[in-house]
Amino acid sequence: MARIKCTTSYDGTNFSGYQVQPEKRTVQGEIEAALSRIHKGQPMKITSSGRTDAGVHARAQVFHFDSPLSIPEPNWIRALNGQLPNDIFIRRAEIAASDFHARFDVREKEYHYRILTSQEPDMFRRLYTYHLPEDLDLSKMREACSYFIGTHDFTSFCATNTSVKDKVRTIYSMDIFVENDEVVIAVKGEGFLYQMVRIMTGTLIEVGLNKLAPSEIKAILLKRDRRAAPKTAPAHGLIMWQVSY
Amino acid sequence: MARIKCTTSYDGTNFSGYQVQPEKRTVQGEIEAALSRIHKGQPMKITSSGRTDAGVHARAQVFHFDSPLSIPEPNWIRALNGQLPNDIFIRRAEIAASDFHARFDVREKEYHYRILTSQEPDMFRRLYTYHLPEDLDLSKMREACSYFIGTHDFTSFCATNTSVKDKVRTIYSMDIFVENDEVVIAVKGEGFLYQMVRIMTGTLIEVGLNKLAPSEIKAILLKRDRRAAPKTAPAHGLIMWQVSY
Incomplete structure (x- = not known):
């Protein structure tokens, strides 16, 4: 075998x-x-x-x-x-190795979320980016990222229909970079809760649109209530980028 | 109206x-x-x-x-x-204007054909590029382009199942450029025959692979026979780029 x-x-x-x-x-x-x-x-x-x-x-x-x-x-x-x-x-x-395990041996997972900020939609990227034709305040978004990094109870950033009990997760890094007309959110962590990356992204977007102050993320985390965080960003902008062992 | x-x-x-x-x-x-x-x-x-x-x-x-x-x-x-x-x-x-006509008033059409030359296929470009993991000789392909430019009888570069009689067309320009790991063929002309851009592309690929000398295009044009030209490149690499009036 x-x-x-x-x-x-x-x-x-x-x-x-x-x-x-x-x-x-x-x-x-x-x-x-x-x-x-x-x-x-x-x-x-x-x-x-x-x-x-x-x-x-x-x-x-x-x-x-x-x-x-x-x-x-x-x-x-x-x-x-x-x-x-x-x-x-x-x-x-x-x-x-016969004891390699794709789930238990994960050391780090990386996800990318791609936001297309051009005024016009792009037919050939519509399936792989979230089109949001807005000016995003990247320095505010980067500040917001800093509140996610580290070990926190992410209950506020987890969809409610999950059976997982322990909602404490560790985020190693979270970066925002620009690739032509796309804003990319790159996040690395030991593991993520159900819809966690998409809810964090939805929150970062609110920050980028100046609807939420970066420091409010601290308060949202402390509430441990999904209703405290903004809405989930659409699935099609998210890519599982890499899994490290 | x-x-x-x-x-x-x-x-x-x-x-x-x-x-x-x-x-x-x-x-x-x-x-x-x-x-x-x-x-x-x-x-x-x-x-x-x-x-x-x-x-x-x-x-x-x-x-x-x-x-x-x-x-x-x-x-x-x-x-x-x-x-x-x-x-x-x-x-x-x-x-x-009430006499504008989308077909009769065309001054120039531009098509792009995108070839992804990376060794590995790309899941997120597979629908919009033709994956050909080969080193293409771009200078030979550029030389080949020069034989297409101008007014020629393109019978050899037209699919046979067409009712069009006059197969003389004029190509204004044909360029090859590189965009990251893609080779792009950009062609401008007054109009194109059925599958003409794809057959010209299939021919340029043969040249790029050193299976056909650039100068042979001249002979293929003169034969006025579809069987004289190489096979048609796949449809999904082709994009109608622009129509000018």
Whole structure:
């Protein structure tokens, strides 16, 4: 039995999220179906670094699975991509240590949120950026980021429909940079709660629009109440950028 | 009756081309249906600068239509975009002279063909670039372009299933430039035959791969036979960039 570690990108547009759900097209469902075909119909299960919500994209999501097949390492990538639809692509496939775990071994996750600030929408980036034709105050947004960095109870920045009890998370860094007409929010942390990056982004946008003072983030965190934070930014601007082990 | 001139962008991915066809989703069909809704169900017809093939995109396609409604000029854009699906966007709508004609008055059309040359495919550009992970010889491709410029019989660069008789066209300019990891072919001309830009692109790719000498283009043009030219480049790398009047 070999444990295979895969790095995959996907376009979240046409998926009902990452996790398998009955009757829905999901990333996990498509990959497990592809693996099952490679294994002559045997049901297969993959374990990822974590889920992404419906509409969220991935540049480098990681998952692992165990296989009884003795396929040489360089051939896995071709075998998988040959079975997968166009909106999922395996970027790397390697034989990992038998105790490697895609979820438990995560050291750091990085997400990017892309905001297109041009006056006009862009037909060819509409699926991968959130179009917000406004002047954002980047220095205020950067100041706001500083309140998120560190270890906090992020209850105010977590969607309420979650079963997770411990809402304390650690953010290592949060940067704002400009790429042509896009404002990119890049956040690194040990892990994130359900919709946490999108709620933090929605909050940073309010700050950038001068509707919220950066220092108010401190108070919102202390309230531990989702209703204290602004609305969730749309899913399609978010990309799972990298997972480090 | 007012004649309205519209500039539109569209994502060709999910259309069976531009021109109305029964039972198919087309750009023209969607726009005419939207206009018909604005005109209380009255059938509406638009005239564009020309068709684009299935899968080809547009950054700035132009069409006109006549309307009996007295909608103020600035309101047309909102009325139209409010009725259109996400993959068509009206960028400008203006009241034109009553004798303006989107097809007959064209002075110049510009197309861009984007080739992604990175080793790895890019999930987020896969719909709008042709992925060809090869080193292209740009100076040879530029030399090849020079043979296309000017007035020629382009029969060898026209798909055979066309009813157009006169295959003489004039190309004003043809440039190759690099944008990060993309090679872009930009061509301007008075007008183009069916699949002409894609066949010229397929030919330039053969030159870039050193499979064809630039000077052979002269001989291919003289043969006036589609079989003399290499294969057609895929539709999804092509964007109608601009139409000038």
